[in-house]
Amino acid sequence: MDVIVCGAQVPFVRGGAELATANLVRALQENGHRAELVHLPTAWEKERVFDAPLAWRMLPLDADAVIATNFPSYYARHHRKIVWLFHQHRGAYDGADAAWSDMGLDDESLEIQRQLTEWDTNALLEAQRIHTISDVVADRLARYNGLTGTTLYHPPPLSDELRVGEYGDYVFTPTRLEANKRPERIVAAMPHVSSGIRAIVAGRGSMSAELHKAVERDDLADRVELPGFVPDDALVDLFADSLGVIYDPHDEDYGYVTLQAFLAGKPVITSHDAGGVLEWVEDGVTGIVTDGTPQGLADAIDRLASDKAAAAEMGMEGRRRVAQLSWPSVVEQLLA
Amino acid sequence: MNRLRIGIATRAPVGDDLRAALTRLAERADVRAVVDGGRFDTVVRTAEAPGPYGERTTVWVDADTDLTAPAVAAAVVVLAAPAVAREVRTRVTAPVLALGPQEAHTSARPVAPFTRSRIRRARGLQDATAVARHVAGQWSWDHQPVDESAAGSAAALASVLVTDDATTAVLGAAWGAPVVAPVELARELDLPLPKERASATPDEEAERLLADPAALARHAQGCHALYAREHSPDRAVLQLEEILGSAGRHRPRDGFAQPLDLLGTPTDSAVRLRASGVLDTLRSPS
Incomplete structure (x- = not known):
């Protein structure tokens, strides 16, 4: 079967969605299909928000099936359109009142939000089926558009490489250093940790300078490492030998870090408002769900440090729960 | 803008529902009597008066229409008042469009x-x-x-x-x-x-x-x-346009207008101006 995977991308930005579409194309090819990725640039600001949807609308997509993923790729028209929804334009929906959204309460913003909801609903209703990457995304689709999506989980990147190592003396966080990932919480928690455990927060982003400044200001150089970008082989090693993983984003769509931690047999420390992360982290079973305060996170780190056997048990339970995720299964369900 | 060209070949007397449907069509398409001649994208008839071979017929049905009539089977589109459309939708093969005497809320826009x-x-x-x-x-x-x-x-x-x-x-x-x-x-x-x-x-x-x-x-x-x-005559005519366009004869309206209409875009939406502006950059100066 000839399958076109549709993905939208802000040029020069690569994140989870780009990894997932690339992996989906590879999985389709490995399952005997001819598959191509069609990428178009997109813009998120409200002045240009309808341009890319309209461009997708006009594309000639000659294939047996089209799998659309993120906003606004699902505006593609095809007689066999399957949507596997990564996310919509969150700034117009659940993030409309967030500081980072440009959708205010002015008339223009409200009309753009109204029209986008109508467009989204119409475009998504054309699909033969709507799958979502997580229950969180399905729940937003239900609350905002009144549409039903079926959750279809997939394995994270590096799933074949991640391995279980020792339960060492650091907690690990690989993440983009952006506000919605809340890396500053980890730095803020470390002065409250009494067990001598260190934190390694790897990744790049606009908060890098701010985090370095906080580490210096609070004299945490021996407690917090900010190594920046880490290549994949080093990432696997850091996962493998960590005591556990802290992943505490705000209302995450899915959260590869959680699944990667579990594949490395590590428990995950998170917070009650982390979104898709909570579909996997069960408090006291596969990790620890905190209130997100510095003291709460610190207590969770100390709890892992005080009972490494229990930490390992939680991590291995997580590993069992993600063991069934596979790309062939994703392909089979998308093209069923 | 290429409006649909619709011929009317319905037999008198015309009932209130059909009269209302034809009025809705006339507000949104070029409608004229078939006897006046011309080329049509489709011709509206009743089931008792089938069209000639090769004509793309839109058949009006009401509650008493015999749905086994050859004209219904040969229709490209079946047109009916909303309550009747709901009844016949699963009993005929052609797409069924609802159009009738309902009040049209042309300025209404869905607000979630x-x-x-x-x-x-x-x-x-x-x-x-x-x-x-x-x-x-x-x-x-x-x-x-x-x-x-x-x-x-x-x-x-x-x-x-x-x-x-x-x-x-x-x-x-x-x-x-x-x-x-x-x-x-x-x-x-x-x-x-x-x-x-x-x-x-x-x-x-x-x-x-x-x-x-x-x-x-x-x-x-x-x-x-x-x-x-x-209940939306605008939507019904858009669907009619799409059905006739996909049948290969009717040429859909040029450029961005149709996809924008099908998504429910208001006429004063900024994206229409932006799309129009893009097309303008490609037009030769007059």
Whole structure:
């Protein structure tokens, strides 16, 4: 079967969605299909928000099936359109009142939000089926558009490489250093940790300078490492030998870090408002769900440090729960 | 803009429903009698008067039409008043479009429940919930009586619209309101009737929906889908255009207009200007 995977991308930005579409194309090819990725640039600001949807609308997509993923790729028209929804334009929906959204309460913003909801609903209703990457995304689709999506989980990147190592003396966080990932919480928690455990927060982003400044200001150089970008082989090693993983984003769509931690047999420390992360982290079973305060996170780190056997048990339970995720299964369900 | 060219070859006397449907078509397409001659994208006939071989016929059916008539089987499109369209949709092979005497709410735009909440907040109204009721001929907003002139705002901004009036229910559906009506009226109009409704009164059902944002959004979406399917002449003509276009004869309107129309884009939307501006950059100077 000839399958076109549709993905939208802000040029020069690569994140989870780009990894997932690339992996989906590879999985389709490995399952005997001819598959191509069609990428178009997109813009998120409200002045240009309808341009890319309209461009997708006009594309000639000659294939047996089209799998659309993120906003606004699902505006593609095809007689066999399957949507596997990564996310919509969150700034117009659940993030409309967030500081980072440009959708205010002015008339223009409200009309753009109204029209986008109508467009989204119409475009998504054309699909033969709507799958979502997580229950969180399905729940937003239900609350905002009144549409039903079926959750279809997939394995994270590096799933074949991640391995279980020792339960060492650091907690690990690989993440983009952006506000919605809340890396500053980890730095803020470390002065409250009494067990001598260190934190390694790897990744790049606009908060890098701010985090370095906080580490210096609070004299945490021996407690917090900010190594920046880490290549994949080093990432696997850091996962493998960590005591556990802290992943505490705000209302995450899915959260590869959680699944990667579990594949490395590590428990995950998170917070009650982390979104898709909570579909996997069960408090006291596969990790620890905190209130997100510095003291709460610190207590969770100390709890892992005080009972490494229990930490390992939680991590291995997580590993069992993600063991069934596979790309062939994703392909089979998308093209069923 | 290429408007549809529709020929009329219906036999007199024409009933009220068909007359209304033809009026709706005439407001949105180039309509003329077949006997006047010309080329047509489709010709509207009744089932008793089949068209010549090769004609793309749109057949009007009413409650008494014999659906086994050859003209119905050969039709490219079946046209009917909303209640009849609902009945025949599963009994004929051609696509069935609803068009009839219903009031057209051409300025209505669907406003989802969460956007309603934000608009209410922007207007300084209570943003959590606001229940509009039009029952026994009296309008109210959160139990405060309001004038009939508030109907449009109520349909556009209420968290939920409770009514026992068919016209108001259709108005609410046009604005994408979650409309709750007595069961008999809901069945008559084909409004969403979730299984949870059971024997609940309209007010009880409204309370249930207000407590469940996903159910509220689903209900609102179902109400607007009903309006688009059965009560929107604009949508019916767009669908007719699409059906005839996909049959390969009718040339759809140029450029961005059709995809924008099919997505429900208002005529004053900024994206139309932006798309038009892009096309302008490609046009040769005159």
